[in-house]
Amino acid sequence: MAAALAGAASMATGITLTKLWGRPDGVGLLPFTGWQLTAGGLVLLPFTLFVEGLPTTISGTNTIGFGYLISLGAVLSYAIWFRGIERLPALAVSFLALGSPIVATLLGYLFLHQTLSILQLAGTLVIIGAALLAQPRPVNP
Numbered sequence: 001m002a003a004a005l006a007g008a009a010s011m012a013t014g015i016t017l018t019k020l021w022g023r024p025d026g027v028g029l030l031p032f033t034g035w036q037l038t039a040g041g042l043v044l045l046p047f048t049l050f051v052e053g054l055p056t057t058i059s060g061t062n063t064i065g066f067g068y069l070i071s072l073g074a075v076l077s078y079a080i081w082f083r084g085i086e087r088l089p090a091l092a093v094s095f096l097a098l099g100s101p102i103v104a105t106l107l108g109y110l111f112l113h114q115t116l117s118i119l120q121l122a123g124t125l126v127i128i129g130a131a132l133l134a135q136p137r138p139v140n141p
Contacts, residue, residue: 015093018085033079095131
């Protein structure tokens with residue numbers, strides 16, 4: 001529970017500060033994303049080494065997996081994320097994170113042939129409904 005609260009607080013702080021400070025002038029979206037990922041990785045590195053240590057072997061499957069995580073799971077997804085933070089209101093961005101469990105659930109259903117319960121489907125609808133309801137409405141003058 002503490003880790004979930006700390007993660008939520010960290011994400012809220014990151015969204016707020018990114019909205020407040022924006023991207024530095026002259027820095028493209030990909031370099032900005034790269035520096036964000038590098039900083040986050042350096043913060044996590046000592047904890048990862050302490051808890052997990054270095055891998056004993058690295059196979060071809062590991063290399064393909066790392067390549068996938070780096071390219072699609074990190075660089076592409078975070079570039080889209082930071083682009084969204086720049087262009088969307090903070091409230092809208094905060095609800096985008098709720099899409100992650102929906103995507104994970106759908107991927108498990110499609111590729112791992114997992115089943116979905118009625119409760120999971122209801123939760124998905126609640127998340128989508130909440131995200132839609134939270135979107136800002138245009139103000140009529």
